[in-house]
Amino acid sequence: MVERMLHLAPGANIGPSAVLNEVHAAAERIARAAGSGNAHAARILKDGSGNEAVAFIDAERCGIDASDRARLLQLDRELVALAILAGRLGAAGEALDRVLAKEPDDLDALAWQGYIHHRNGDTEAAAALFRLVYERSDKEAGDQCKVCVNLGSAYLELGKFDDAEKMYREAQSIFEQRNDQQLVADVRGRMGDVFFERGDLRKAEEFYNTALKSNKLLGLNEAVAIDCARLGRLLHALGDMRGAEAMFRESLKHNKRAGLLNDAASDYESLATLRAERGDFDGAVAMQRRALRIYEQLGDRTGVAIGYGNIGASMKASGDIAGAEEMYRKALAIDKEIGRLEGIAVNCANLGYLLEERGEISEARKLYMSVLEMEESPGRPDVFAACGERIADLAISRGDLDGAEELLSQLLMLARDDDLDQVVAKCCSNLGLIKIKRGDSSGANRDLTKARNLFNRLGDMDEVKRVDGLLAELEDDNP
Incomplete structure (x- = not known):
C-alpha cells in the first residue's frame, strides 16, 4: 500500500524522509483499522487510493x-503528506x-508549504520558504540537504542558474560524503538541467549520460x-x-516497469508534444x-485538470x-474545486482567447477580468499580463482610450518588474496606437x-x- 501511495508523488523532492515517515504512519493506522474489520480501511489497503486514504485519516481526525493536541498534530501531518x-x-x-498554527517552526512543515507554493506556480514564495528552511537547518548534521535540491529547483525556474548550481553542488558534496550513490546520480541529472537551461546542451548531455550510466548500474528503474x-x-x-521519441518511449517502459504511473503520464504528454509538432493532433490527443x-x-x-487543459489545446489547434x-x-x-490558482488563470485565459475568436467579446472580457x-x-x-493586454486591445477597439492607456501603463510596470520583454514591447506598441x-x-x-x-x-x-x-504611416501623415 505504501509503495502505491508513494508512486503518486509528482516527482519533486519534498523532504523524502518526512513524507515516508508520515505515509508509513498513516498506512499502519489504516492497516490496524482493516485488521479490526473496518471495510473502508480494507478497500484502501487493496486499492492504494490516495484520495480514500486522505478521507479515512480526515474522518479519524474529526x-x-x-x-x-499531540494526536491531532500527528494526524494533520499525515493528512498533509497523503494529500500532497x-x-x-x-x-x-x-x-x-x-x-x-501549532508548530510554526516545524521545518518539515515549512518545506511542505514551499512545495505547495511550487506546485501552485508561485516559485518566488516557494524559494523564500526553502531558503528559510535551508538557513535554519543544522549544517553540521547536513540537514540542509533536505531542501538544497528544492531550493536549487526553485532557483532554476527563476532563472538564477548560478544559485541553482551552487545548491546542487552543495547537496552533491553531502551525498558524496555519505557515499549515497543514488542521490549523487540524482543531483548530477539536476546539474544537467542547469546547463540545459543555460543553453549549453552538450554539457547537459554529459551530465545526463553520467547520471543514466550510474542509475543503470544501480538498477533504479525510476x-x-x-x-x-x-x-x-x-x-x-x-x-x-526520432531520437527524442525513442528516449521518451524508453522512459515510459521503465516507469511502467517500476509502477510509476504518474511519471508514465508525463511520458505520454511528451510523446503528445512530438505528435502535435508534426501536425498529428489526433495522435497528440490520443497520447x-x-x-x-x-x-x-x-x-x-x-x-486531471492539467490533462483536460492539454487536450483542449490540441483540439483547438486541430480546429475542434x-x-x-x-x-x-x-x-x-477542477482547478476552482482544488484551489489551483495557476490553473484557474491559465484556463480563464485560454477560454477567453477561444470565445474572443468566436466573437463572444463580452464573455471573453469577463474571463480576462x-x-x-x-x-x-x-x-x-x-498570463496576468496577457489578459490585461487583451482587455486593453478590446478597450481600444471600442474607443475607450483612457481606460486602455491606464491599464497598459500598469501592465508596463508589471512587465518590467518581471522581465517580460515581449509584454513590454506589446504594451509600448499599443500605447503608440493610442x-x-x-x-x-x-x-x-x-x-x-x-x-x-524590443521586438x-x-x-x-x-x-x-x-x-x-x-511608423511609416506616422511619417507619411507627418512629413
Whole structure:
C-alpha cells in the first residue's frame, strides 16, 4: 500500500524522509483499522487510493477531542503528506495551516508549504520558504540537504542558474560524503538541467549520460526513466525528433516497469508534444487521453485538470473549437474545486482567447477580468499580463482610450518588474496606437520605436514588420 501511495508523488523532492515517515504512519493506522474489520480501511489497503486514504485519516481526525493536541498534530501531518501525494493541494494546505498554527517552526512543515507554493506556480514564495528552511537547518548534521535540491529547483525556474548550481553542488558534496550513490546520480541529472537551461546542451548531455550510466548500474528503474526523459527533451531541443521519441518511449517502459504511473503520464504528454509538432493532433490527443486516464486512476485532481487543459489545446489547434471549450471548462472547474490558482488563470485565459475568436467579446472580457481581479497571485505574471493586454486591445477597439492607456501603463510596470520583454514591447506598441488616435505624433513615435527595438532584439520579425508599418504611416501623415 505504501509503495502505491508513494508512486503518486509528482516527482519533486519534498523532504523524502518526512513524507515516508508520515505515509508509513498513516498506512499502519489504516492497516490496524482493516485488521479490526473496518471495510473502508480494507478497500484502501487493496486499492492504494490516495484520495480514500486522505478521507479515512480526515474522518479519524474529526473524531478526536480538541484537547488531544499531540494526536491531532500527528494526524494533520499525515493528512498533509497523503494529500500532497494525491495531488490534493487544497486539502494539504488546510491541514498544513493547522500544523503550522501549532508548530510554526516545524521545518518539515515549512518545506511542505514551499512545495505547495511550487506546485501552485508561485516559485518566488516557494524559494523564500526553502531558503528559510535551508538557513535554519543544522549544517553540521547536513540537514540542509533536505531542501538544497528544492531550493536549487526553485532557483532554476527563476532563472538564477548560478544559485541553482551552487545548491546542487552543495547537496552533491553531502551525498558524496555519505557515499549515497543514488542521490549523487540524482543531483548530477539536476546539474544537467542547469546547463540545459543555460543553453549549453552538450554539457547537459554529459551530465545526463553520467547520471543514466550510474542509475543503470544501480538498477533504479525510476531514475533511469527520469534520465531518459531528460535526454528526450535534450534531443528534442537539438531537433532529433526520432531520437527524442525513442528516449521518451524508453522512459515510459521503465516507469511502467517500476509502477510509476504518474511519471508514465508525463511520458505520454511528451510523446503528445512530438505528435502535435508534426501536425498529428489526433495522435497528440490520443497520447494525452492515456495520460488523463492515469491521473483519473490515481485520483490526482491536479493532473486531471492539467490533462483536460492539454487536450483542449490540441483540439483547438486541430480546429475542434467545441471540443476545446469543453476541455477548458472541465479543467477550470477542477482547478476552482482544488484551489489551483495557476490553473484557474491559465484556463480563464485560454477560454477567453477561444470565445474572443468566436466573437463572444463580452464573455471573453469577463474571463480576462476574472484573472486580473484574483485576490491572490496565480504565480503567472505572463498570463496576468496577457489578459490585461487583451482587455486593453478590446478597450481600444471600442474607443475607450483612457481606460486602455491606464491599464497598459500598469501592465508596463508589471512587465518590467518581471522581465517580460515581449509584454513590454506589446504594451509600448499599443500605447503608440493610442497616441496615434489622439494625434500625439511625437509620443506615438517614441513608444513605437521602443516597441520595434524590443521586438527586433527578441527576434519577433512579424511584430517588427507590423510596427515598422505603423511608423511609416506616422511619417507619411507627418512629413
